[in-house]
Amino acid sequence: MSNVVELRCANGTTLMTTKETLARVPYSKLSTDDTATSTSDAKIIAIMLDALRRSDQRLVVPDDFDDWGRLANEAPPLGLFQIAEYASPCTICVACHVALSAGRLNPEVTFRKLSRIVVTGKVSVCRAVFGTSLNEARDGGGTDFEQDRYTSRFFLKHSNLERAFDTLAACGFRLRHCNTFAPSFLKQHSGSDSQFLHHSQYVFLREPQVKKH
Template sequence: MTYNMSADIDDVIELNVGGVHYTTTRKTLTSDKNSRLAELFDKDNQSSSSLIRDGKGRIVLDRDGVLFRFILDYLRDDTIQLPDGFREKRRLEREAEYFKLDGLIQSMHTLNDTHNGCITIGYRGSFQFGKDGLADVKFRKLSRILICGRVNLCRDVFGDTLNESRDPDHGGPTSHRYTSRFFLKHQFIEQAFDMLHEQGFRLVGCCGSGTSAPAAELKPGIDAEESRWSHYNEFVFIRE
């Protein structure tokens, strides 16, 4: 048996993708014959001779180096598996479009379909007033932003900003579990809205309630005037 070392070495490709270095094979890079990578790295394609190399001889691709690992994963296995809380699906889809990986784009759409659903955001708040009961509203106060919905969907959208310590139900697959006990580690309702918008959710409904007078007995430290303006609001978002 003759071992052709030169042929094997020629099929090992060193890449510099946006400053991130990868080692792969020509077989992997050309596995999708209709892709831009196949056009670049096919031995019979003349365009491969025009590839730019860095100082160490690695072929330079001026694309997102971090996301390129998912491109390679797809080319190796013909499937895609993203980590929990992955927040760059749209950027990855753009990379797939650039490399002409129609199969990966379709897989991304299918993946998004399994993460469709509703998330409800609720918060209890009040308005902070000036000293001595002046009617000059200073700012809005939020005590906590509550998150309700399917567990894996909430994690997918809010990632590490989600506080799960109040959720006692850890049994069963998260794809089928729902919770009304999550809340956010911050108190910025607009940030929560931005995160939902970035993940393709839209507002479909909202409701609110408030008090018109303070309770008969207030807890120590609670301002009577401020308590008159306490309110609770909920916002329902959907991705489909």
């Protein structure tokens, strides 16, 4: 029996691939539906097939490729969620309340008091980045099948800001914006930690993940 599979795309274009390639994602429509690509651009499908040949499913695209939105939109209906994630830019916002507390023995030495690190972003991406460090107790839910759900109610189980930054950097995120401001509603009390309370936000962005030649 032939190992070659033909995929018919829009405008009568036909792409050739193998059953082994499609078996990388056995439950995708590429494997189960012969007409799944009939209205798809052959160039987009070719990029997906090339990604499936790689163990990490990373994307390799021409230097002048700029149709990321179309690639990201066409992948999920075909069941290629990993490719859709790689093709989409991802944003995660990390926020925290911080107070500066004077040392007991030396009042000129200050220590940072951070109670909670809040994480905002796409649920599936936040889980992939922070793993077991992510506390979802305050998130109202939805189901794990909601691939595109966003939340602003995750927080981390630890209170180490630098650890969170290292985790994001290791996953390909880069800091794009940050701001800090003091809550205006607090009544200032000399000597109180609340006098030095401020709120900080850090916005991290991960561009579409492309494998370099």
